[in-house]
Amino acid sequence: MNPNLISNELLIEMYKKMLTIRRFEEKIAQLFAQGLIPGLMHLYIGEEAVAVGACMNLRKDDYVTSTHRGHGHCIAKGGDLKKMMAEILGKATGYCKGKGGSMHIVAPEVGIVCCTGIAGAGIPIAVGVGLSIKLRNTDQVCACFFGDGASNTGAFHEGINLASVWRLPVIFICENNYYAISVPFVKAFNIKDIAVRAQGYGIASAIVDGMDVLAVYEEVKKAVQRARAGMGPTLIECKTYRFRGHHEGDPKMGLMYRSEDELREWMKKDPIVKLKMRLINDGTLSEREINEIEKEIDAKIKEAEEFAINSPYPPLDAVKEDLFIGG
Ligand SMILES: Cc1ncc(C[n+]2csc(CCOP(=O)(O)OP(=O)(O)O)c2C)c(N)n1
Numbered sequence: 001m002n003p004n005l006i007s008n009e010l011l012i013e014m015y016k017k018m019l020t021i022r023r024f025e026e027k028i029a030q031l032f033a034q035g036l037i038p039g040l041m042h043l044y045i046g047e048e049a050v051a052v053g054a055c056m057n058l059r060k061d062d063y064v065t066s067t068h069r070g071h072g073h074c075i076a077k078g079g080d081l082k083k084m085m086a087e088i089l090g091k092a093t094g095y096c097k098g099k100g101g102s103m104h105i106v107a108p109e110v111g112i113v114c115c116t117g118i119a120g121a122g123i124p125i126a127v128g129v130g131l132s133i134k135l136r137n138t139d140q141v142c143a144c145f146f147g148d149g150a151s152n153t154g155a156f157h158e159g160i161n162l163a164s165v166w167r168l169p170v171i172f173i174c175e176n177n178y179y180a181i182s183v184p185f186v187k188a189f190n191i192k193d194i195a196v197r198a199q200g201y202g203i204a205s206a207i208v209d210g211m212d213v214l215a216v217y218e219e220v221k222k223a224v225q226r227a228r229a230g231m232g233p234t235l236i237e238c239k240t241y242r243f244r245g246h247h248e249g250d251p252k253m254g255l256m257y258r259s260e261d262e263l264r265e266w267m268k269k270d271p272i273v274k275l276k277m278r279l280i281n282d283g284t285l286s287e288r289e290i291n292e293i294e295k296e297i298d299a300k301i302k303e304a305e306e307f308a309i310n311s312p313y314p315p316l317d318a319v320k321e322d323l324f325i326g327g
């Protein structure tokens with residue numbers, strides 16, 4: 001990769017997006033601890049470079065399918081912080097009128113087709129989106145995010161096979177954070193890299209440092225170009241790590257099943273700190289400008305928090321609305 005090909009504007013945009021995800025989720029963690037959020041809460045802290053590096057290659061009319069750990073993907077794709085925060089708090093002003101919550105945010109206006117609590121379920125949905133793009137004959141693409149655990153479901157294998165056979169414009173982005181809940185990678189896989197599975201389905205693949213936003217950006221860029229040119233899907237494995245527990249109720253942030261040393265080593269690779277140091281060291285941003293960006297982001301998060309807290313819960317009758325009833 002030639003770093004000179006990436007403009008300073010793009011680097012700053014990446015930094016802002018990653019920091020927005022981080023600060024948004026730090027706020028969510030606080031609100032969850034205060035008992036203001038119903039349901040479970042899976043945070044993306046540590047993995048921001050994957051969502052941002054990937055989505056910076058997407059247009060507004062491209063699509064994303066996401067997971068139970070989806071806030072980062074939604075923000076990176078341009079989701080509205082207020083509507084996201086309201087949805088997470090179960091409020092009527094949220095993306096799904098407060099009925100979906102953290103794991104089920106949908107934002108069609110920016111191409112977020114689904115988040116889902118069912119591991120691997122976004123994969124066949126992305127294949128359906130890819131087929132729709134092909135039938136409509138547009139040059140859109142779909143980025144499909146999923147975890148290492150999800151890559152051991154049948155949906156992964158069936159989905160990738162069909163996407164390959166039909167040469168669909170889907171970029172399969174595996175966020176290998178080395179754990180599926182408390183199960184470590186080595187106990188669930190007899191291979192070193194998930195990306196090798198692409199060969200079994202005849203598609204292109206890449207392995208990338210998921211803690212490096214530029215590396216993710218460059219690799220996804222190539223896959224997006226191939227997909228737009230009708231050359232079919234790619235499987236990109238991003239090696240990453242979550243800094244918090246599987247969910248916010250995970251005792252000791254996952255230290256019951258992973259070591260403090262391991263966590264500390266990965267935290268040294270914090271993608272946001274890494275990019276910030278680069279921006280300062282190469283003179284792109286001064287410390288003062290960095291502080292201003294932080295303040296700007298904090299103000300947006302505060303605005304979203306106030307909007308969500310001051311919004312009403314949906315009325316009881318709303319439970320009967322927006323349902324698909326099979327006949
Ligand atoms: C089909 C299915 N099986 C099991 C679960 C329970 N479950 C929730 S999250 C999860 C682990 C997912 O791991 P991974 O795909 O690596 O994503 P990560 O949480 O690490 O981001 C499991 C097994 C589920 N939600 N759906």
Ligand SMILES: [Mg+2]
Nearest residue numbers: 147148179180
């Ligand atoms: Mg995982």
